[in-house]
Amino acid sequence: MIGLKKMLNPRVAAVVGVSTTNPFNPGNVIFRKLAFENGLPTYPINPKGGTVEGIAVHKSLTAAPNDIDLVVISVPAKYVPGILTECGEKNIKSVIVVSGGFSEVGEAGANLQSEIVDIANKYGITMVGPNCIGVFVPDVLDTFFLPSERVARPRRGNVAIISQSGGWLIERLEEFAGRDVGIAAAISIGNAAQTRVTDFVEYFGNDNRVDVILAYIEGFAPGEGRDFVEACEKIVPKKPIVVLKGGESEAGHRATQSHTSSLAGDHAITNAAFNQYGVIHALDEDEVMAYAKVFSFKPKPMKGSRVGTLTVSGGHGVIASDEAAQYGLLMPLFDKEQQASMRDMMTPEYQGIASFRNPCDLTGSASDIDYEKVLDQMLGFDTIDAALLLLLPYAPGISLQIGARVANVAKRHQKTVIAYVPDLEKYEVIIRGFELNGISVGDTIEEAVQMLNGIRMRSKYLQHAGVI
Amino acid sequence: MIGLKKMLNPRVAAVVGVSTTNPFNPGNVIFRKLAFENGLPTYPINPKGGTVEGIAVHKSLTAAPNDIDLVVISVPAKYVPGILTECGEKNIKSVIVVSGGFSEVGEAGANLQSEIVDIANKYGITMVGPNCIGVFVPDVLDTFFLPSERVARPRRGNVAIISQSGGWLIERLEEFAGRDVGIAAAISIGNAAQTRVTDFVEYFGNDNRVDVILAYIEGFAPGEGRDFVEACEKIVPKKPIVVLKGGESEAGHRATQSHTSSLAGDHAITNAAFNQYGVIHALDEDEVMAYAKVFSFKPKPMKGSRVGTLTVSGGHGVIASDEAAQYGLLMPLFDKEQQASMRDMMTPEYQGIASFRNPCDLTGSASDIDYEKVLDQMLGFDTIDAALLLLLPYAPGISLQIGARVANVAKRHQKTVIAYVPDLEKYEVIIRGFELNGISVGDTIEEAVQMLNGIRMRSKYLQHAGVI
Numbered sequence: 001m002i003g004l005k006k007m008l009n010p011r012v013a014a015v016v017g018v019s020t021t022n023p024f025n026p027g028n029v030i031f032r033k034l035a036f037e038n039g040l041p042t043y044p045i046n047p048k049g050g051t052v053e054g055i056a057v058h059k060s061l062t063a064a065p066n067d068i069d070l071v072v073i074s075v076p077a078k079y080v081p082g083i084l085t086e087c088g089e090k091n092i093k094s095v096i097v098v099s100g101g102f103s104e105v106g107e108a109g110a111n112l113q114s115e116i117v118d119i120a121n122k123y124g125i126t127m128v129g130p131n132c133i134g135v136f137v138p139d140v141l142d143t144f145f146l147p148s149e150r151v152a153r154p155r156r157g158n159v160a161i162i163s164q165s166g167g168w169l170i171e172r173l174e175e176f177a178g179r180d181v182g183i184a185a186a187i188s189i190g191n192a193a194q195t196r197v198t199d200f201v202e203y204f205g206n207d208n209r210v211d212v213i214l215a216y217i218e219g220f221a222p223g224e225g226r227d228f229v230e231a232c233e234k235i236v237p238k239k240p241i242v243v244l245k246g247g248e249s250e251a252g253h254r255a256t257q258s259h260t261s262s263l264a265g266d267h268a269i270t271n272a273a274f275n276q277y278g279v280i281h282a283l284d285e286d287e288v289m290a291y292a293k294v295f296s297f298k299p300k301p302m303k304g305s306r307v308g309t310l311t312v313s314g315g316h317g318v319i320a321s322d323e324a325a326q327y328g329l330l331m332p333l334f335d336k337e338q339q340a341s342m343r344d345m346m347t348p349e350y351q352g353i354a355s356f357r358n359p360c361d362l363t364g365s366a367s368d369i370d371y372e373k374v375l376d377q378m379l380g381f382d383t384i385d386a387a388l389l390l391l392l393p394y395a396p397g398i399s400l401q402i403g404a405r406v407a408n409v410a411k412r413h414q415k416t417v418i419a420y421v422p423d424l425e426k427y428e429v430i431i432r433g434f435e436l437n438g439i440s441v442g443d444t445i446e447e448a449v450q451m452l453n454g455i456r457m458r459s460k461y462l463q464h465a466g467v468i
Numbered sequence: 469m470i471g472l473k474k475m476l477n478p479r480v481a482a483v484v485g486v487s488t489t490n491p492f493n494p495g496n497v498i499f500r501k502l503a504f505e506n507g508l509p510t511y512p513i514n515p516k517g518g519t520v521e522g523i524a525v526h527k528s529l530t531a532a533p534n535d536i537d538l539v540v541i542s543v544p545a546k547y548v549p550g551i552l553t554e555c556g557e558k559n560i561k562s563v564i565v566v567s568g569g570f571s572e573v574g575e576a577g578a579n580l581q582s583e584i585v586d587i588a589n590k591y592g593i594t595m596v597g598p599n600c601i602g603v604f605v606p607d608v609l610d611t612f613f614l615p616s617e618r619v620a621r622p623r624r625g626n627v628a629i630i631s632q633s634g635g636w637l638i639e640r641l642e643e644f645a646g647r648d649v650g651i652a653a654a655i656s657i658g659n660a661a662q663t664r665v666t667d668f669v670e671y672f673g674n675d676n677r678v679d680v681i682l683a684y685i686e687g688f689a690p691g692e693g694r695d696f697v698e699a700c701e702k703i704v705p706k707k708p709i710v711v712l713k714g715g716e717s718e719a720g721h722r723a724t725q726s727h728t729s730s731l732a733g734d735h736a737i738t739n740a741a742f743n744q745y746g747v748i749h750a751l752d753e754d755e756v757m758a759y760a761k762v763f764s765f766k767p768k769p770m771k772g773s774r775v776g777t778l779t780v781s782g783g784h785g786v787i788a789s790d791e792a793a794q795y796g797l798l799m800p801l802f803d804k805e806q807q808a809s810m811r812d813m814m815t816p817e818y819q820g821i822a823s824f825r826n827p828c829d830l831t832g833s834a835s836d837i838d839y840e841k842v843l844d845q846m847l848g849f850d851t852i853d854a855a856l857l858l859l860l861p862y863a864p865g866i867s868l869q870i871g872a873r874v875a876n877v878a879k880r881h882q883k884t885v886i887a888y889v890p891d892l893e894k895y896e897v898i899i900r901g902f903e904l905n906g907i908s909v910g911d912t913i914e915e916a917v918q919m920l921n922g923i924r925m926r927s928k929y930l931q932h933a934g935v936i
Contacts, residue, residue, distance in 0.1 A: 251799040252793060255799075286754075311635075318633070395614075396618075
């Protein structure tokens with residue numbers, strides 16, 4: 001764990017494989033990011049020496065100073081063993097190997113990969129990669145060798161992401177930035193030759209700044225799957241672990257062979273194992289976002305599957321009902337007394353056109369205060385475990401204040417509340433009103449339903465395990 | 469059809485239910501839109517007379533001039549029969565009833581609804597509604613009584629949308645505007661008391677400016693389902709019809725009762741009927757967008773289900789393979805000869821790290837020209853029926869020109885090509901490069917796969933029906 005700790009918070013770094021002639025070389029991109037964007041003292045290394053960005057290049061790691069915490073290696077595969085040995089002899093414990101050309105390109109590469117694992121193990125080096133893009137920790141460290149202007153970066157937050165695919169990880173960063181979900185760290189593990197997803201799950205499991213662990217996994221090495229779920233089982237009571245598994249179809253499995261040469265598993269087996277150990281199994285990228293986002297809010301648990309729904313558009317109520325049914329969530333019919341008590345909360349002139357069976361359709365004539373009062377009433381019913389709010393800000397009576405107003409109503413109750421608001425810049429005030437007051441907002445009806453589903457899955461597991 | 473034709477392209481309109489004191493009254497919003505945003509000569513009607521926006525209010529339809537093509541009625545339900553009778557006696561053939569308070573609120577409302585249908589039929593009036601938001605035709609007509617600043621409007625195009633839910637329709641307008649898909653018309657049919665979805669499908673089926681018909685349906689009146697699919701069967705050889713069916717779950721079905729009081733159908737029955745008659749059955753809002761968008765490009769057919777995939781990120785290839793498998797699309801392994809011929813197309817220094825099994829992963833080192841040449845080679849193989857391009861513009865060798873460059877390669881071949889590009893403003897140049905050159909772009913991998921699925925479903929039906 002010392003190696004990982006230094007990797008995620010180094011005081012001094014070195015980049016091996018910095019060109020003095022080609023500023024677009026991946027090693028140079030990484031060097032510029034570390035040295036200038038992160039302000040991390042970083043030594044550039046190249047056997048030819050010279051200078052890069054006005055900084056003297058050391059001809060080898062051996063020739064560089066002795067205060068290095070982290071080495072990033074970006075050279076052709078065949079040179080990696082020698083450089084790793086230099087790291088070991090210099091007592092450097094953290095190394096990221098971004099170079100490709102290992103197990104993903106066939107037998108010769110696989111042999112080279114075994115060799116570097118042996119070297120890392122011999123010297124007690126924590127090695128991430130090879131064939132990865134490395135590590136991003138907001139405000140601390142960024143080894144992703146992609147032009148900065150091409151990729152948005154999310155703010156610092158409480159979600160840790162671990163990915164076997166660099167491309168997938170980069171897209172999540174874009175998406176998290178766009179949805180304003182903060183991250184604690186993003187790790188590209190590539191071929192995961194030595195340090196595996198399980199190691200990072202354990203590390204983030206013990207990191208108090210992390211509230212959600214998210215992983216994209218293409219496959220496990222023999223025996224690794226069991227280690228993984230058993231490690232998860234210990235952490236899940238403290239924080240949710242969300243996993244997307246790539247390569248579950250036959251064609252997808254074949255594709256993993258060219259990519260990270262993982263042993264992909266069967267969907268049904270994966271699903272059963274994940275369920276048994278409390279791992280939230282996301283089935284696609286939409287679910288990944290829904291679960292990661294909602295858990296980042298540390299939502300109140302759902303004691304059962306019953307959802308009360310408020311809408312201002314009948315069609316949205318119908319679609320939400322269909323989506324909820326697909327996820328096994330219930331929308332129980334409110335009884336006559338419950339209906340009457342909500343109707344009484346409405347502005348008198350609209351009481352006649354509103355419907356309270358569940359979904360409750362306040363109609364496009366409703367205004368903020370109707371929405372607040374009906375929600376307050378509904379959250380008091382013991383026949384529901386959560387509320388789903390469908391907000392169509394097109395309705396003229398709905399103001400941009402409604403997010404904050406309604407969120408403050410929700411605070412008075414012990415039930416989970418999730419909202420749907422179309423993800424448009426003009427409704428940003430509503431979305432922030434909800435989110436700054438602790439309510440997660442889905443950008444589609446389906447996402448809002450998925451958020452409820454994630455909470456319910458986790459609550460059910462924790463109930464079963466006797467944790468709540 | 470005369471009634472519908474006048475409704476969608478009126479020369480003069482009247483709005484009944486315009487307040488002289490409340491400018492936010494729905495009738496006033498509609499009047500201002502028609503008169504000023506659409507520049508359509510429009511008479512405001514209110515028994516009290518006076519002026520609105522400086523224009524003289526007529527005390528009744530009867531008292532207004534005789535050149536009215538279209539009347540929009542926005543008054544309490546009980547006054548609607550009398551106004552409809554005035555329309556009939558004035559020989560007006562097109563009426564939109566936005567007022568609610570009919571079959572959606574119980575038996576008394578249902579009786580009132582029967583009454584207005586009888587009046588419309590007696591006078592040969594084409595009536596849309598009640599309980600609807602009316603009609604939007606870009607640059608011509610907009611009766612949607614929502615503040616203009618709250619809803620984006622798409623450009624004029626070739627997709628016609630018919631919806632039983634006004635809220636759902638409004639969201640599609642936002643979404644179509646955001647994705648730059650143009651529409652020919654958007655119709656909110658509300659309770660569909662007289663003019664039903666089938667009437668509009670037939671109308672747009674014969675309108676040459678419409679290339680795609682999209683409908684959201686909560687349910688059919690008794691016997692209407694059969695009429696609908698039989699009408700579709702005649703139109704489908706000319707243009708695709710895409711339908712999202714709401715209320716397929718039990719809770720969703722119940723919700724339709726409070727909304728449009730439709731008879732919802734069972735999912736399996738709907739699906740079988742749609743398949744039999746060649747209707748594309750969208751299962752959620754994402755599929756609606758994917759199918760509507762891809763068909764708006766009038767894509768080349770797919771003779772089979774075999775897809776060749778090009779990517780610059782291995783993880784994206786894995787995920788695309790899994791998604792394709794879910795939709796029954798195949799990614800056949802390329803044989804050694806095919807692989808070698810594509811490898812030969814690559815820049816020599818990257819040939820060793822690229823993979824060509826399918827998905828073909830050109831790696832993050834690939835540049836535009838690699839992508840173009842490999843695609844050109846791949847589209848010549850008779851073992852695939854379409855190509856899927858996964859574009860991660862994060863790769864430094866991929867320029868913003870790539871969309872137009874690659875689209876021009878695709879033009880040389882007779883196969884469908886679909887691209888995935890993350891939907892970010894900074895990649896707008898790439899997306900437009902593709903789309904202006906006839907290639908539809910998905911904003912998620914899943915959407916791109918859904919687009920291929922839509923084309924394949926339609927091609928399969930047309931092959932089976934002997935049309936292609």
